[in-house]
Structure formats: C-alpha cells, structure tokens
Amino acid sequence: MSRQRSMKVIENSEYVTIGELVRLSNVRYSTLKYYTEEGMLPFEQAEENLTRRYKREQSISQIQKIKALRQEGKSISEIKAALKIDFF
Template sequence: MIENSPYVTIGELVRLTGMRYSTLKFYTEEGMLEFEQAEENLTRRYKRVDTIQRIHYIKTLRAEGKTVPQIKDILSQTK
C-alpha cells in the first residue's frame, strides 16, 4: 500500500530507506528534503519517489565525504 501512495510520512521513509528518523528529520530541518504539510493534522508528507531518490543521492554524497553544507550547495544547484 505505501509503495503505491504518492506521499509518505517520515516514519514510512525510515522504513523504505533504512535511514534513521533523526537523520531524516535533520535533513528536513536543514531544507534538504522537501515536504508538504497537511493542515488538518500538521503531518509532513513527502513525495515518495522524489524524496527516496533524493535520500539516495544524499547518501551517495555523504559516502564521497561531502559535508552537509557542501551537500546543501549541490542540492540547491540541482533544483
């Protein structure tokens, strides 16, 4: 069901990507992951496909030794 939904929560992203909740929350707060906020319950919803691809790209950049500021700069150039 989740794999077919266009949007997922941060908890679902944890399960789908294997990343820690705190890491994904940090990336969100740093503006590295875009989200939409549902007004009725203030839940952050992430575009499933785009966000998973972006997380994998961030993982690749981290594996290459890039710092968070460097990654933020790279991501801002690819928008």
C-alpha cells in the same frame, strides 16, 4: 495510535510520512528529521492534522543523492549546495 500501513500500500502511495520513509530508505528517523530541518528533504504540510507529507519518489531519490554525497566525504554545507543546483 494509528495502524501502520503495509509496505505494499506505502510503495504505491504518492505521499508518505517520515516514519514510512524510514522503512523505505533504511535511514534513521533522527537523520531524516535533520535533513528535513536543514532544508535538504522537502515536504508538504497537511493542513488538517499538520502532518508532514513527503512525495515518496522524490524523497527516496533525494535521500539516495544525499547518501552518495556523504559516501564521497562531502560536508553538509557541500551537500546542500549540490542539492540546490539540482533544484534549478
């Protein structure tokens, strides 16, 4: 089992793991995994060990957008539609 990186290292990294995103965003692992599986949270696949890597700044911004839309009472399908508009 690998050691956790410090928050200082995580906050300065271009890419983070889903576990590190949990620490940065205070959103549950299962929620972030769901967002990833639904295509709401983009990631890159590291070939050497098949680890999903998330761009830290982009992912935090995306999570904040999702949280704001959820607070407005939007459904998952409405959030997905709103996020697709942001991608273009």
